[in-house]
Amino acid sequence: MVLNGKKAVVTGASRGIGRAIAISLAESGADVLVNYTNDAEAAEKVCSDIKKLGRQAIAHRANVADPEQASSMIQFAVKQLGRVDILVNNAGVTRDNLVVSLRDEDWDSVLSINLKGAFNCVRAVIRPMLKAKWGRIINISSIIAYTGNVGQANYAASKGGLIAFTKSVAQELGSRKITVNAIAPGYIETDMTQSLPEAFREKMLSRIALGRLGRPEEIGSAAVFLASDAASYITGQTIIVDGGMAV
Numbered sequence: 001m002v003l004n005g006k007k008a009v010v011t012g013a014s015r016g017i018g019r020a021i022a023i024s025l026a027e028s029g030a031d032v033l034v035n036y037t038n039d040a041e042a043a044e045k046v047c048s049d050i051k052k053l054g055r056q057a058i059a060h061r062a063n064v065a066d067p068e069q070a071s072s073m074i075q076f077a078v079k080q081l082g083r084v085d086i087l088v089n090n091a092g093v094t095r096d097n098l099v100v101s102l103r104d105e106d107w108d109s110v111l112s113i114n115l116k117g118a119f120n121c122v123r124a125v126i127r128p129m130l131k132a133k134w135g136r137i138i139n140i141s142s143i144i145a146y147t148g149n150v151g152q153a154n155y156a157a158s159k160g161g162l163i164a165f166t167k168s169v170a171q172e173l174g175s176r177k178i179t180v181n182a183i184a185p186g187y188i189e190t191d192m193t194q195s196l197p198e199a200f201r202e203k204m205l206s207r208i209a210l211g212r213l214g215r216p217e218e219i220g221s222a223a224v225f226l227a228s229d230a231a232s233y234i235t236g237q238t239i240i241v242d243g244g245m246a247v
């Protein structure tokens with residue numbers, strides 16, 4: 001129980017990687033606010049799975065791209081859980097297209113949710129974390145931040161931006177015992193990767209040293225590590241969890 005009694009907020013936790021992170025944190029002893037935008041039923045199911053582990057869980061609808069909604073979510077978490085020790089900025093979307101055909105709204109929505117969403121939540125959580133003199137912020141980036149990808153210029157820019165954002169905030173908050181790190185997952189089995197064409201999937205698998213896609217729980221365990229005291233001297237870093245795809 002390395003996170004016994006810690007209070008966590010995980011954005012985009014109704015499914016996929018966010019769900020796995022929320023459950024991994026709870027398995028390690030944390031109480032969790034499960035954020036989502038659309039699927040209230042899925043978020044409630046995550047909460048009931050967490051409660052079965054003996055931990056507190058609250059579902060909360062908020063669009064992280066909206067500064068007011070992000071801020072009230074953090075205030076709600078502080079009110080309900082007492083404080084926020086761990087913030088995981090996981091909410092993310094793709095709107096893929098070649099740059100030549102990329103619409104303004106597809107650029108803007110990906111940047112607003114993936115990058116500005118993290119900023120909105122971090123800005124809102126800083127004061128409560130400063131007050132507590134302890135905190136862990138974990139931003140979910142992507143291996144695409146390093147490699148780029150055809151059809152994903154908007155997504156790659158948002159995820160690369162998250163890594164630069166992580167390094168900057170880590171330097172701002174280090175003296176206050178708040179660490180800020182990122183995780184860059186490779187290809188993980190979730191709704192986001194389910195619709196990949198078979199030929200693309202085969203090509204990708206041939207590039208992954210471990211020869212398989214990752215499981216969401218494998219990102220969950222990296223998040224538990226970064227949130228734990230075992231990672232107390234790590235800040236401003238990005239852990240790549242990609243099965244050896246980009247070595």
Ligand code: NAP
Pocket residue numbers: 011012013014015016017018035036037038039040042062063064065090091092093113140141142143184185186187188189190191192193
């Ligand atoms: P997913 O299955 O599509 O789930 C996305 C989650 O984000 C859902 O819970 C969704 O909520 C939530 N969400 C979307 N827009 C939101 C918003 N504006 N405000 C709050 N929540 C929002 O995605 P995933 O594959 O688990 O990916 C999770 C994160 O890991 C993303 O940041 C993604 O970029 C990153 N990542 C994924 C992979 C991969 O291979 N899957 C690889 C690298 C990085 P609703 O259910 O309510 O819509």
